[in-house]
Amino acid sequence: MSSSVPEGLATSVDAAAAAFEVRLTSTPRPAEERAELVKEPSFGTVFTDHMARVSWSNVEGWHGRRIEPYGPLQLDPASAVLHYGQEIFEGLKAYRHADGSIWMFRPDANARRFAASAERLALPVLSEDDFLGSIAALVRTDVTWVPDGDAEMCLYLRPFMYASEGFLGVRPADEVEYLVIASPVGPYFPSGVKPVSIWVSQEYNRSGPGGTGSAKCGGNYASSLLPQQQAYAQGCEQVCFLDARTDTNLEELGGMNVFVVHADGSVSTPRLTGSILEGVTRSSVIQLLRDAGHEVDESDIPLTEVLAGLKNGSINEVFACGTAAVVTPVGRLAGAEFDLTVADGDAGKITMDVREQLMDIQYGRATDRYGWTRRIV
Numbered sequence: 001m002s003s004s005v006p007e008g009l010a011t012s013v014d015a016a017a018a019a020f021e022v023r024l025t026s027t028p029r030p031a032e033e034r035a036e037l038v039k040e041p042s043f044g045t046v047f048t049d050h051m052a053r054v055s056w057s058n059v060e061g062w063h064g065r066r067i068e069p070y071g072p073l074q075l076d077p078a079s080a081v082l083h084y085g086q087e088i089f090e091g092l093k094a095y096r097h098a099d100g101s102i103w104m105f106r107p108d109a110n111a112r113r114f115a116a117s118a119e120r121l122a123l124p125v126l127s128e129d130d131f132l133g134s135i136a137a138l139v140r141t142d143v144t145w146v147p148d149g150d151a152e153m154c155l156y157l158r159p160f161m162y163a164s165e166g167f168l169g170v171r172p173a174d175e176v177e178y179l180v181i182a183s184p185v186g187p188y189f190p191s192g193v194k195p196v197s198i199w200v201s202q203e204y205n206r207s208g209p210g211g212t213g214s215a216k217c218g219g220n221y222a223s224s225l226l227p228q229q230q231a232y233a234q235g236c237e238q239v240c241f242l243d244a245r246t247d248t249n250l251e252e253l254g255g256m257n258v259f260v261v262h263a264d265g266s267v268s269t270p271r272l273t274g275s276i277l278e279g280v281t282r283s284s285v286i287q288l289l290r291d292a293g294h295e296v297d298e299s300d301i302p303l304t305e306v307l308a309g310l311k312n313g314s315i316n317e318v319f320a321c322g323t324a325a326v327v328t329p330v331g332r333l334a335g336a337e338f339d340l341t342v343a344d345g346d347a348g349k350i351t352m353d354v355r356e357q358l359m360d361i362q363y364g365r366a367t368d369r370y371g372w373t374r375r376i377v
């Protein structure tokens with residue numbers, strides 16, 4: 001992962017987690033109810049009993065590391081986040097392996113990206129220790145909420161940071177909160193992987209040169225919602241954006257990176273221009289494909305070349321990737337003036353192979369040759 005923030009020297013996760021004071025809820029979900037929720041989770045609607053929190057002020061720095069009962073936040077109506085959107089977030093998962101142990105996938109990469117996002121949004125940088133420690137402490141506290149890995153379920157973790165200071169002047173906030181919440185999630189495709197259809201927006205961009213596209217911030221998502229609605233209206237599930245500078249090259253989806261597979265087995269993905277979010281899944285997929293013998297090119301990918309390639313058969317797979325949906329085949333690409341099926345509309349072999357390889361590492365079914373996984377329980 002390239003980022004402007006140097007790699008922190010994280011000490012052991014244990015020491016970092018021990019810095020969090022645990023304040024247990026007096027009203028945990030009854031075990032039976034929890035077991036039901038964990039058995040059939042739905043994405044992002046049910047949360048565990050606790051959350052992690054660290055507060056920051058320009059006077060005290062980072063302080064008050066704690067695990068506390070999950071619950072509503074108190075927010076001054078003048079809080080800067082509500083007016084100017086000074087906010088960042090991350091998304092990663094804890095996977096239960098067959099032996100019951102629980103593992104994170106490249107959490108250090110998320111920690112570094114979070115630090116880079118913080119710099120771009122003029123928020124204070126949280127140390128890699130606090131990032132990893134908060135996650136480990138929360139997962140250990142709510143360990144009974146981590147679903148079994150055999151049905152490809154896991155615990156989704158959402159670290160985020162926002163400007164909490166009540167002050168309407170426009171400047172970086174002097175008070176900030178960092179939290180982690182957790183939600184048990186089931187497989188993204190409960191009835192088997194199904195290719196998604198994508199609407200290419202030629203009206204809106206997700207971000208522009210010098211903007212916040214390479215930071216994981218709520219504002220990028222806010223601006224993607226209208227084009228996403230247009231995608232739905234066109235019968236598509238996701239929207240793909242073009243670069244704002246030329247309006248010709250593929251950039252990425254609202255929350256996933258995109259790859260194109262050529263008939264000769266080579267693969268292309270948009271190069272990181274500064275307006276694309278550098279996905280952890282993206283960089284892992286690049287590595288796995290290269291090690292499987294595929295040439296992977298990070299370059300500009302003109303929409304016109306993709307359309308021509310789909311028509312003449314030189315491109316026969318397209319996929320999107322990100323933590324939530326892992327690797328998702330794309331079966332249809334539509335826009336104002338085109339509507340094309342990718343190959344026969346089925347999931348391609350190279351797409352499905354890399355998807356399986358990645359998930360096998362995440363769920364501990366294959367040897368992790370890369371040192372990507374980190375045990376926390």
Ligand SMILES: *Cc1c(COP(=O)(O)O)cnc(C)c1O
Pocket residue numbers: 091216252253254255256257277278279280281282321322323324
């Ligand atoms: C989070 C995100 C991704 C995927 O990143 P992963 O680290 O692979 O989960 C891709 N694009 C955008 C815009 C994102 O916010």
